[in-house]
Amino acid sequence: xxxxxxxxxxxxxxxxxxxxxxxxxxxxxxxxxxxxxxxxxxxxxxxxxxxxxxxxxxxxxxxxxxxxxxxxxxxxxxxxxxxxxxxxxxxxxxxxxxxxxxxxxxxxxxxxxxxxxxxxxxxxxxxxxxxxxxxxxxxxxxxxxxxxxxxxxxxxxxxxxxxxxxxxxxxxxxxxxxxxxxxxxxxxxxxxxxxxxxxxxxxxxxxxxxxxxxxxxxxxxxxxxxxxxxxxxxxxxxxxxxxxxxxxxxxxxxxxxxx
Numbered sequence: 001x002x003x004x005x006x007x008x009x010x011x012x013x014x015x016x017x018x019x020x021x022x023x024x025x026x027x028x029x030x031x032x033x034x035x036x037x038x039x040x041x042x043x044x045x046x047x048x049x050x051x052x053x054x055x056x057x058x059x060x061x062x063x064x065x066x067x068x069x070x071x072x073x074x075x076x077x078x079x080x081x082x083x084x085x086x087x088x089x090x091x092x093x094x095x096x097x098x099x100x101x102x103x104x105x106x107x108x109x110x111x112x113x114x115x116x117x118x119x120x121x122x123x124x125x126x127x128x129x130x131x132x133x134x135x136x137x138x139x140x141x142x143x144x145x146x147x148x149x150x151x152x153x154x155x156x157x158x159x160x161x162x163x164x165x166x167x168x169x170x171x172x173x174x175x176x177x178x179x180x181x182x183x184x185x186x187x188x189x190x191x192x193x194x195x196x197x198x199x200x201x202x203x204x205x206x207x208x209x210x211x212x213x214x215x216x217x218x219x220x221x222x223x224x225x226x227x228x229x230x231x232x233x234x235x236x237x238x239x240x241x242x243x244x245x246x247x248x249x250x251x252x253x254x255x256x257x258x259x
Contacts, residue, residue, distance in 0.1 A: 128211055139167065203216070218236065
C-alpha cells in the first residue's frame with residue numbers, strides 16, 4: 001500500500017518533479033526522501049500506539065506496573081510500622097503497661113501468684129504516682145568503689161580521673177529494650193544532686209521515675225525548647241516506649257536552668 005501510494009503521488013506531481021506525502025501533504029524532493037519521511041510517520045504512530053496501550057487499563061504492562069506500585073506502597077507501610085514499633089511509637093503502651101505485661105507473663109508461667117501480682121502492681125502504681133524512682137535498679141557507691149580499686153589494685157595507672165559521685169541505674173522489666181536514654185538521665189541527675197552548684201536547680205529532691213522524666217521533657221518542649229525534636233515525637237513521650245537521646249537530655253537540663 002505504501003509503495004503504491006507513493007507511486008500515485010509521484011505520478012500526479014511528475015510534471016513539477018515533486019513528491020507529496022499522502023499522510024501530511026509535505027512535499028519531498030525525490031522518492032527516496034518521501035519513502036523515509038513516510039516511514040518516520042509509521043514508526044511514530046507505532047510508538048504512540050504502544051505507549052497508549054501500555055497506559056490503558058487492562059493491558060498487561062499497565063497491570064504489572066499497578067501491581068508493582070501497590071506492592072511498593074505496602075512494603076513502605078509495613079516498614080514504617082516496623083520503625084514505629086522499634087522506636088516505641090506504635091501506641092503499644094509505655095513503662096507501666098510493659099511492666100504489667102511482664103508480670104502477667106510471670107503469672108502465666110507460674111512464677112508469680114495472683115495475690116503477689118496484685119500486690120506488686122499496686123506498689124508500681126503507687127511509685128509511679130509519686131513521680132520518684134523506686135530504687136530497685138539503683139546501685140550506689142560506684143565511684144567510691146572505683147576510687148578504692150584504683151588506689152589499691154591498679155598500681156600500673158599513673159593518673160585516674162573520676163567524676164562526681166553517681167548512682168548507677170539499670171533497666172527493669174518496664175523499660176527493657178528502650179529505656180537506656182532515661183536511665184542515663186537518672187544517673188546524670190543523681191550526680192547533679194551531689195553538686196552544690198546544681199542541686200538547688202533540681203525540681204525533684206530524689207531521682208524521678210522514667211514516666212516522670214518523660215513528663216519533664218514534655219514540659220521543656222512546651223517552653224519552646226527543641227521544637228524540631230518535639231515534632232518528631234508529636235509532642236508526646238508519656239505512655240510510649242520512645243527512644244530518646246542527647247537532644248532530649250539537653251532540652252530537659254536547659255529547662256531546669258542547667259548549662
